[in-house]
Amino acid sequence: MVLDFVEMQLLIGIGELIEWESIVSHLIALLILTIGLYILLFRPVKRMIQERQEKIKKIEKENADLNAEVKHMKDSTSTVLSEAKKEAAIIHENAVKVANQKADDIVAEARKQAKSLVERTEQELDEERNNLQDDIEKQITDVSLAVAEKILSRKITPEDDKKLIADCLAKWSKDS
């Protein structure tokens, strides 16, 4: 009983305390505040967030493009590097061939010059040998003649001389 009485009194007090006009006005103010906040704060913030999201998406897209480009460049670099390596190998091979050819040419030229030098030297040696041989023959002949002259100067007797002169005169008389 007592409790029912208290509850009743409380409900009466609350009913007296609540003013419906105030509630409505508060609700309207809240609504206006909400609309104002929505217009003045939420929409710009939302727009800003959207812009930032778009910006982020754009950056991500650019990043993806850059990554793709980097990947492409990396692939391209690998290809170029591979081709450069192949080209370098070809150049190296050609350079080795040219160097070997030049070396062969130099060796061939050196051999040719050496052969020519040997031939010229042999020819000069032959000429020198022939000259020496001629000189020796001449000297031998000179010595032989000198010896012959010495011997003949002793060995030719007056009779031999007489016969020589007679033979010469007979020959010259016959020839004329």
Place this chain on the structure above:
Amino acid sequence: MTTKRCPARARIIVARKPDAETESQILEFIHSRGCETAVYEIDESILGGIIIHIGDTVFDGSVKTRLEKIKHGVIA
């Protein structure tokens, strides 16, 4: 051996003085060449034989000249 002119004197070169018989043969020869007398020269370097000058013509039958010819033949 042609005689362009025949001087009266022939020049005879021998290694030693010839005997009378040889001189006679020499004179006979030079007379046949138009010369009258001979002038003798003794030159032992010719070793033997005789060289006769009659004008521009020379008859060379010396041993030395024969040796020289042999020498040239050997060297050639």
